[in-house]
Amino acid sequence: MLAGRGLRATADSGYCNITLDWRPLAAPLLAEIAAGDFGTCTPTGRRVLIEHTSANATGPFHMGRARNPIIGDTLARLLRYAGDEVATEYYVNDMGRQAATLAYGLRHFAPGDAPKVDHALVECYRQANTALEEDPAAKEAIYALMERCEEGDTEAADEVAGAAEKMLAGMRESLARLGAEADAYFHESALVAGGAVNDVIERLAQSALCGDDDGAKFLDLAGHGIAGRNQRFFFTRKSGLSLYTTRDVAYHLDKFDRCDMALNVLGEDHKLQSQLLSIALGELDAPTPEAVFYAFVSLPGGKMSTRAGRVVYLDDMLDEAQQRALSELEQRRPDMASAQRQALATAIGTGALRYNILRVQAEKGFTFRWQDALSFEGDSAPFTMYSHARCCAILRRADGTPGGDPPSELHPTEEALLRQLACWPATVARAAGERKLHLLPPCAHGLAGALNGFYRDCPVIGSDAEGFRLALVDGTRRVLADVLGLLGVVAPEEM
RNA sequence: GGGCCCGUAGCCUAGCUGGAAAGGCGCCGGCCUUCUAAGCCGGAGACCCGGGGUUCGAAUCCCCGCGGGCCCGCCA
Numbered sequence: 001m002l003a004g005r006g007l008r009a010t011a012d013s014g015y016c017n018i019t020l021d022w023r024p025l026a027a028p029l030l031a032e033i034a035a036g037d038f039g040t041c042t043p044t045g046r047r048v049l050i051e052h053t054s055a056n057a058t059g060p061f062h063m064g065r066a067r068n069p070i071i072g073d074t075l076a077r078l079l080r081y082a083g084d085e086v087a088t089e090y091y092v093n094d095m096g097r098q099a100a101t102l103a104y105g106l107r108h109f110a111p112g113d114a115p116k117v118d119h120a121l122v123e124c125y126r127q128a129n130t131a132l133e134e135d136p137a138a139k140e141a142i143y144a145l146m147e148r149c150e151e152g153d154t155e156a157a158d159e160v161a162g163a164a165e166k167m168l169a170g171m172r173e174s175l176a177r178l179g180a181e182a183d184a185y186f187h188e189s190a191l192v193a194g195g196a197v198n199d200v201i202e203r204l205a206q207s208a209l210c211g212d213d214d215g216a217k218f219l220d221l222a223g224h225g226i227a228g229r230n231q232r233f234f235f236t237r238k239s240g241l242s243l244y245t246t247r248d249v250a251y252h253l254d255k256f257d258r259c260d261m262a263l264n265v266l267g268e269d270h271k272l273q274s275q276l277l278s279i280a281l282g283e284l285d286a287p288t289p290e291a292v293f294y295a296f297v298s299l300p301g302g303k304m305s306t307r308a309g310r311v312v313y314l315d316d317m318l319d320e321a322q323q324r325a326l327s328e329l330e331q332r333r334p335d336m337a338s339a340q341r342q343a344l345a346t347a348i349g350t351g352a353l354r355y356n357i358l359r360v361q362a363e364k365g366f367t368f369r370w371q372d373a374l375s376f377e378g379d380s381a382p383f384t385m386y387s388h389a390r391c392c393a394i395l396r397r398a399d400g401t402p403g404g405d406p407p408s409e410l411h412p413t414e415e416a417l418l419r420q421l422a423c424w425p426a427t428v429a430r431a432a433g434e435r436k437l438h439l440l441p442p443c444a445h446g447l448a449g450a451l452n453g454f455y456r457d458c459p460v461i462g463s464d465a466e467g468f469r470l471a472l473v474d475g476t477r478r479v480l481a482d483v484l485g486l487l488g489v490v491a492p493e494e495m
Numbered sequence: 496g497g498g499c500c501c502g503u504a505g506c507c508u509a510g511c512u513g514g515a516a517a518g519g520c521g522c523c524g525g526c527c528u529u530c531u532a533a534g535c536c537g538g539a540g541a542c543c544c545g546g547g548g549u550u551c552g553a554a555u556c557c558c559c560g561c562g563g564g565c566c567c568g569c570c571a
Contacts, residue, residue: 015515056571096571216569226498226567237569244571268565271499295500295564303564328533348533359519360508363500365564372507372520379508379519382533394530442509442518449518452534461530473530495531 022415026406026468029422033475034402039424039482041083041432048084049259050076051289053175053182054091056098057167059122061174061314063368064297064304065267070357070488071294072265073180074437077486079263082432087259090182091251094164094189095157096244100146103163104128104138116315118170122306125167150192150241161189174314178350179488186254188247196250197242200284204235204249207283214238224279226272233276245273249280252289262289263435267296268363292435295365312368322349324374325382336494344492348382351489355381358487359441379445381489384480387448389495391477394460395470396493402474404467413454414469417476420450424479428486444483451476 008019032038052072055065072088080086093099102121105128112123131138148156168185175181191197201217204210209219215238221231235246255262266274271293278288298304304311326345333341356373360366376382395402406414424443431439451473460469481491 093571098571213569218569231567234569239569241569243569268500270566272566273571293500298564325533332531332533361501364508365501366507369507375520376533377520378533380533383519386531386533390531390534397530438509445518453536455530456535459530495533 022418023406023410025422026410026414026418026472029418030471030475033421033478034471036478038479039428040081041429043085044083046084046261047259048079048086048261048263049255050079050086050088050263050265051091051255052076052088052265053180054093055171056093057164057171058098058102058125059167059306060116060118061171062304062306062311063314063317066178066314066317066353067294067297067357067362068265068267069175069178069180070354071292071362071437072182073178074354074358074440074486074488075263075265075292075435077488078428078432078437078440081482081486082428087184088182089184089186089255091248092164092168092185092187094161094187095146095149095192096188097142097146099160099164100142100149101125101128101132102167103145103160104131104142106163106166107159108138116170116173118167118174119313119315121167121170126306147239147241149189152193157189157193161187174318177318178314178354186251188251191247191250191254192242196254197247200246200250200253201236201240201242203284204246204280209283215240219280219283221276221279226275226279233280235280245277245280248273248277249284252277252281253284253286255289256287262287264289264291266291266293268293269296292362294362297366297368299368312370317353317373318349320349320370321352321374322346325349325352325376328376333495340494344495347490347492348376348385348495351381351385351484351487352376354488355384355441355444358437361436361438379441381484381487382495384444384448384484385489385492386495387451388477388480388484388491389493390451390455391473391480392493394473395477398461398466398470400461400466400470402467402471404465404471406468407465411454411458413450413457414472417447417450417454417472420447421475421479424482440483440487444480444487447476447480447483451480 007021010017010019050072053069055061055068076086076088102125105124106121108131109124109127111120114120128138128142132142145156145160149160172181204219205217207219209221211218211220211232213232216234217236218232218234221233233245235243237243252262264274274291281288296303299310299312301310322345325348326341329336329341329345353373359379427439427443431437454472458469460466460473463469484491
């Protein structure tokens with residue numbers, strides 16, 4: 001693209017700076033963007049299965065857990081854009097102790113009076129948990145329920161799975177609000193019922209690393225560089241029943257029948273578990289999943305704790321953000337129809353939340369503060385959305401057609417905008433290749449900022465370079481819409 | 496006790512395959528009769544946690560500390 005075009009090199013204080021002449025580059029670049037697949041890659045044909053969220057159905061999402069679906073969903077959008085065939089999946093833990101505890105709670109305690117089902121049912125779970133700790137009879141009942149599930153007792157399995165399903169229904173509403181519902185929900189109970197877990201146990205038992213401690217089977221991982229001396233990875237209890245990771249092995253074997261690559265979005269507390277999973281899969285000569293880990297979100301007073309009542313729920317955060325967007329719109333756009341205003345406020349609120357989470361590198365923890373989370377200025381989703389709406393406003397009002405030669409000399413803000421646009425494919429490639437979602441927001445912000453500068457200095461409609469500038473605005477609009485799309489943020493035509 | 500992650504202006508973050516420290520919030524001062532001011536322009540503010548080492552050159556790589564997070568169950 002650069003061949004035969006203007007390039008100028010200068011020496012400045014020991015550095016060799018190369019200056020591009022953007023004028024001859026402008027038309028080809030804008031034509032490429034207008035063609036519609038700028039930044040997208042050629043299809044790879046690779047089937048990627050992204051597992052995200054998979055939170056146990058024990059209560060509503062809080063902001064700490066909300067990082068998972070936002071990262072997972074965005075990763076899916078990004079890899080799809082970059083050419084992969086992507087499916088997302090939520091692994092539903094509908095057996096095991098927590099699910100059995102919830103089932104016990106539903107049977108013995110009354111739900112709270114919150115209108116949303118997960119918020120109401122968490123009361124049952126809380127009380128059941130207290131009973132589990134303080135009442136030996138309750139503990140016995142819960143463990144009995146759990147074991148009956150694993151032994152294939154369908155009545156018990158239905159009760160426990162049903163309880164999880166009720167709670168999950170509420171949680172899924174929250175995911176839908178975020179725009180981060182998974183494509184499929186895979187139930188852990190299906191693995192036990194189908195015999196897949198027993199297969200895994202039999203196969204692992206044949207491993208050279210297999211050991212036995214009073215009937216409980218384990219893999220001896222001394223040779224695998226696992227932390228701590230004498231590390232043993234148990235895959236059955238002495239009763240012969242499976243453990244969580246055993247079932248996870250079965251789940252991954254199932255996944256690999258359906259995909260070429262498995263990508264898991266996990267909290268950093270799952271690092272060791274994930275490592276054990278991979279070793280076990282390796283023992284079975286199966287592929288291993290790739291993981292994206294994220295650090296936890298804390299509150300100014302310390303970590304989030306449901307028990308201590310120090311939590312910020314995702315639903316409350318969304319309500320607050322959308323409410324705030326709505327009152328902003330009421331002030332700024334009294335002319336807008338109220339249904340449209342409502343829809344826009346929803347988009348702005350959820351967009352702002354997603355953007356704020358995605359801005360921070362996954363492996364860095366951060367402290368949640370309402371005032372930061374609700375800031376709609378500067379480096380935020382609304383900033384970029386607003387620039388997109390500006391592009392649309394210009395295009396809506398213009399009569400001319402986009403296209404044509406650039407002016408004899410590009411304005412610095414035109415050049416800056418072209419430069420931002422030109423970076424997009426490389427940003428996509430790197431973000432997708434390195435699974436670095438945090439590269440996307442700065443790209444959106446940079447593009448929006450460049451558009452705003454151009455908007456101030458370069459009149460479009462009625463200018464001598466109207467055709468060219470319309471093409472520039474339209475190109476910006478397209479790329480802006482794509483970045484926002486990857487972030488899961490609506491790109492509004494009006495704001 | 497051991498393992499992994501993080502530590503950059505008052506605050507939140509980028510930069511970390513080594514080569515001119517970047518953006519936002521907040522603060523100070525300007526800009527709406529011109530395509531939407533959720534915007535734009537200007538200013539103040541950082542010896543990049545500390546100490547060694549490698550290098551012509553370190554926020555970036557190595558070692559030792561300090562501070563914070565996470566993990567180390569026949570739980571999930």
